[in-house]
Amino acid sequence: MDAVLAVRARGITKCFGDVVALDGVDLDVTQGQIHGLVGPNGAGKTTLLGLLLGLAVADAGTLEILGVPVGRALSAVDGVAGFVDGPGLYPSLTARQNLAALVSLRGRDAHTAGIGEVLTEVGLREVADDRVRGFSLGMRQRLGLAAALLTRPRLLVLDEPSNGLDPSGKRHVHRVLNRLAADGTSVVLSSHRMDDVEALCSEVTILATGRAVFSGPLAKLAAENRELEYRLLTSDPTAARRLAAEAEGVRVVEDGGTRYGDEVLVVRALVPALDRLVSQVVRSEIAVRELAPVVSPLEAAFLALTEQQERQEQREQQGQSEQQAKRGQQEAGR
Ligand SMILES: Nc1ncnc2c1ncn2[C@@H]1O[C@H](COP(=O)(O)OP(=O)(O)OP(=O)(O)O)[C@@H](O)[C@H]1O
Numbered sequence: 265m266d267a268v269l270a271v272r273a274r275g276i277t278k279c280f281g282d283v284v285a286l287d288g289v290d291l292d293v294t295q296g297q298i299h300g301l302v303g304p305n306g307a308g309k310t311t312l313l314g315l316l317l318g319l320a321v322a323d324a325g326t327l328e329i330l331g332v333p334v335g336r337a338l339s340a341v342d343g344v345a346g347f348v349d350g351p352g353l354y355p356s357l358t359a360r361q362n363l364a365a366l367v368s369l370r371g372r373d374a375h376t377a378g379i380g381e382v383l384t385e386v387g388l389r390e391v392a393d394d395r396v397r398g399f400s401l402g403m404r405q406r407l408g409l410a411a412a413l414l415t416r417p418r419l420l421v422l423d424e425p426s427n428g429l430d431p432s433g434k435r436h437v438h439r440v441l442n443r444l445a446a447d448g449t450s451v452v453l454s455s456h457r458m459d460d461v462e463a464l465c466s467e468v469t470i471l472a473t474g475r476a477v478f479s480g481p482l483a484k485l486a487a488e489n490r491e492l493e494y495r496l497l498t499s500d501p502t503a504a505r506r507l508a509a510e511a512e513g514v515r516v517v518e519d520g521g522t523r524y525g526d527e528v529l530v531v532r533a534l535v536p537a538l539d540r541l542v543s544q545v546v547r548s549e550i551a552v553r554e555l556a557p558v559v560s561p562l563e564a565a566f567l568a569l570t571e572q573q574e575r576q577e578q579r580e581q582q583g584q585s586e587q588q589a590k591r592g593q594q595e596a597g598r
Pocket residue numbers: 280283284285303304305306307308309310311312
């Protein structure tokens with residue numbers, strides 16, 4: 265149902281000289297969806313967000329934002345707001361003056377929200393008349409969000425919005441984003457915090473060296489995932505351990521006890537094998553008190569990806585060193 269897509273990107277490619285920052289990326293973001301972009305450093309997240317904000321244009325591919333095809337000229341589509349690489353703020357002005365400056369730059373129209381209203385919304389009302397110079401990173405992030413909210417965007421694009429936020433600031437920002445999404449605003453955000461992405465986003469795109477290696481609902485990622493480690497707390501740890509050791513497709517993680525204490529059993533398994541083990545434990549009249557993945561499916565996918573990338577880089581480095589050594593030998597032999 266393309267009509268409701270806030271973002272429709274197909275085969276987006278963006279290069280900076282020899283560096284391929286994005287390599288044929290597809291992205292669909294529906295109306296009212298909070299979509300997370302995750303990936304290791306240099307994966308292309310900021311580049312993609314910059315394209316959505318009209319700060320750069322793609323070299324190839326098609327991009328539609330809020331139903332508007334994005335051309336080759338640098339310009340933001342109406343109804344889009346946000347920031348990449350931190351919000352641009354004037355340190356010598358107060359929070360309120362910063363927002364007033366933005367309003368006078370853009371011109372007030374019927375859609376502009378009130379300055380006091382957005383400052384309250386992001387929890388900065390008390391410090392509205394303090395200079396931004398003295399603001400913490402988390403306060404600047406919140407002011408950046410307030411600046412984006414001024415235009416009542418239909419697509420909000422945020423690069424690492426939780427950077428520097430303490431737990432209460434984070435809760436506050438999550439509430440704001442959830443409320444916006446409930447009202448129909450689409451949000452695309454990048455984050456290195458998997459817990460944040462899991463708490464906020466219904467869909468996620470995982471980027472690795474410019475390619476989208478997964479895009480879809482978090483639940484699908486969990487279902488597709490490889491074996492995960494699970495912590496299992498039962499009423500009889502010794503018997504549960506014995507059952508786990510005998511169960512097909514289940515491996516007892518031997519250093520689990522070191523991490524969590526002997527009461528907790530850590531097993532590694534795919535979901536069907538885990539299900540069989542839990543059923544067996546319960547049939548043996550052992551109560552299951554707690555069952556949780558040691559790391560979430562998203563974090564596991566992210567870690568696996570990072571490890572894969574590191575192995576690839578090691579192989580490439582090794583290949584280069586071998587070639588250099590070969591060339592050295594050839595030159596010495598001449
Ligand atoms: N303006 C630019 N000029 C040259 N190279 C760039 C530019 N912007 C990005 N790159 C390169 O493009 C690739 C993707 O960068 P990008 O900043 O989009 O990644 P990222 O996923 O946001 O990384 P991080 O998590 O570190 O912020 C990197 O190799 C980066 O060095």
